Amino acid sequence: MKKRVEKDGRIPSIIPIVDLYNAVSLRFSIPVGGENFDAYVGKPRLTIAVGTESFHTVLNGDAVVESPSKGEVIWRDDLGATCRRWNWRQGTRTRLETVGGRMWFILESLAAMPEEALEGAAKMLVSGLRELAPGCKVYKQEITTAKASVASSDMRVG
Known part of the structure; x- marks a missing residue:
């Protein structure tokens, strides 16, 4: 996305919720994604691909199922x-299409990113969510490892 902005000077509007997390991503130079939590089967998890997983996407305007590379x-x-x-290439099966239901957001940062910047990105996202869905409930959880930090929010619009 950053390359597109540098090349074209803008990114196309998709839908308000996606536009919001894309703006957070660009402002803080971190990967940000949003998912339809209700479309998940089982719990989401970050893992290394074996290379046989199905990944629903679009190629040249057509729905396709491909597999990630082994080790990805x-x-x-x-x-x-x-x-x-x-958190760079989101699939179609769990993508957000409207503001509503349970939505799950991932903000990824490396250790070099100051904690205050990650918190600023989370605050910008939450502020935008509350504008798009007044009365929404936002739950925030930070998950850290030795090499990366991931903050996620689960928003429910009732």
Whole structure:
């Protein structure tokens, strides 16, 4: 996305919720993704692909199912890959199409990113979510490992 902005000077509007997390991603230079939590089968998890997982996507305007490369970092559920290359390439099966229901957001950062910047990105996302869905409930959880930090929010619009 950053390359597209540098090349074209803008990114196309998709839908308000996607536009919001794309703006957070660009502002803080971190991968941000949003998922339809209710479309998951089982719990989402970050893992290394074996290379046989199904990944629903679009290629040249047509729906296709492909597989991630063996060893690629993916988000997945019990059915297959939901997002590839960490949080860079989101699949169609769990994508957000409207503001509503349970939505799950991932903000990824490396250790070099100051904690305050990650918190600023989360605050920008939550502020935008509350504008798009007044009265929504936002739950935040930070998950860390030795090499990466992932903050996620689960939003429910009732």
